[in-house]
Amino acid sequence: MNIKAKLVISICTFILSASGYAANTVMADSTKQDVHSQAQDDNKDLKKKKKDDGKKLEKKNEYDELIKKGGTIKKGLFTVRHIEDKWYFEVPDSIIGRYLLAVTRLTAVPQGLGKFSGEEVNENTLYFEKRDDNTLLLRAYVLSQIAGDDTNISKTLKASTTDPIVASFKIIGKNKDKHMNLVEVTNLFLKDNDIVSIPKSNSRTYGVSGLQSDRTFIDTMKVFPINVEIASTRTYSAATSGGVDSSSDVASLRKVFPPASFTGSVTIGLNTSIVLLPSEPMRKRLWDERVGYFTTRITYFDDDQHKTDREQIVARYNLVPKDKKAYAKGKLVEPVKQIVYYIDPATPKKWVPYLIQGIDDWNVAFEAAGFKNAIVAKEWPNDKDMSVD
Numbered sequence: 001m002n003i004k005a006k007l008v009i010s011i012c013t014f015i016l017s018a019s020g021y022a023a024n025t026v027m028a029d030s031t032k033q034d035v036h037s038q039a040q041d042d043n044k045d046l047k048k049k050k051k052d053d054g055k056k057l058e059k060k061n062e063y064d065e066l067i068k069k070g071g072t073i074k075k076g077l078f079t080v081r082h083i084e085d086k087w088y089f090e091v092p093d094s095i096i097g098r099y100l101l102a103v104t105r106l107t108a109v110p111q112g113l114g115k116f117s118g119e120e121v122n123e124n125t126l127y128f129e130k131r132d133d134n135t136l137l138l139r140a141y142v143l144s145q146i147a148g149d150d151t152n153i154s155k156t157l158k159a160s161t162t163d164p165i166v167a168s169f170k171i172i173g174k175n176k177d178k179h180m181n182l183v184e185v186t187n188l189f190l191k192d193n194d195i196v197s198i199p200k201s202n203s204r205t206y207g208v209s210g211l212q213s214d215r216t217f218i219d220t221m222k223v224f225p226i227n228v229e230i231a232s233t234r235t236y237s238a239a240t241s242g243g244v245d246s247s248s249d250v251a252s253l254r255k256v257f258p259p260a261s262f263t264g265s266v267t268i269g270l271n272t273s274i275v276l277l278p279s280e281p282m283r284k285r286l287w288d289e290r291v292g293y294f295t296t297r298i299t300y301f302d303d304d305q306h307k308t309d310r311e312q313i314v315a316r317y318n319l320v321p322k323d324k325k326a327y328a329k330g331k332l333v334e335p336v337k338q339i340v341y342y343i344d345p346a347t348p349k350k351w352v353p354y355l356i357q358g359i360d361d362w363n364v365a366f367e368a369a370g371f372k373n374a375i376v377a378k379e380w381p382n383d384k385d386m387s388v389d
Helices: 003-068 153-159 186-190 200-206 250-256 258-262 324-328 349-360 363-367
Strands: 072-074 079-083 086-092 100-108 120-132 135-140 145-147 165-170 173-175 180-184 208-211 217-223 227-238 265-276 295-301 309-314 339-343 375-379
Touching (some): 003 173, 072 217, 079 217, 165 180, 186 227, 200 208, 349 375
Parallel strands (some): 145 295, 339 375
Antiparallel strands (some): 072 079, 100 265, 135 165, 173 180, 295 309
């Protein structure tokens, strides 16, 4: 072999060796990069897990630390906790999505207001909705338009009739054994809103304007199996003109509503009853002009209609016969649950028998509907498990 051939072979051998070295180097670098990338991913996953675990631990600690503070606890529809100066509800999972009736009434009024203790301030149907593991929403159920579930138009209607969110609560923690969500409700009952306070639309009727938070308090919360009673004292700035009187003359206002002119403030007592409604709705009954009922107007939509139909649904008691077979035969039967009216304990004793008799006389009308002993009046019992408010 000549020198030239040897030189060519040597060069080729060198090139092949260099190529192999380069390939090995690239593979080694690639392997290092893969290992480094995997290590980074593992590190990210570990950090994320630690962060998530930290959040869970923080949330658990927040719940545990709060419970350790003690305070008072009352069990019923909700478990109500009063810890230091704050109020909490533990809302069971079974209540989420269920309808609740919230009725607020006056329990104390100033002179000259033109309103009296016991009168209704507002009424709403509410329900809780869980947005995520950290947030519980409270919505108001406002039904005025309906469509059949099997209609196409129902999809459009559903998107056009979203129930308003009236409150949002941070879920502090959860009692996993009892499936309850702990939320703070202090501000719901202390701040001004249309759910548990005087609606803004009625502020002129009451002669008030802004709520004075430094003179507004939650007094008590009483808890029962299907309801919670929240008593509060609320102070408002009094209207300086107009108010309960159509005249803006201050002398006229002073004559009608003394507190407004003398102090500039109005303090009232309110009680909000939150009652769990039955899981099975009542069957609706359409209004008939021949029978006197209070009604709720509903607009009805359908795929085949050329115009909207309006219905009036009557407000009535849910009387269910104990003996359905006898009732079907036209016999008088007692209802499963009587209509009971309690006489206010503040009523003068001499008038109580006449009020009871006046209510009992309505049984004649219910007998025409097939019920006997459907309605009864009773004096208020001395029962700690009942709230007069």
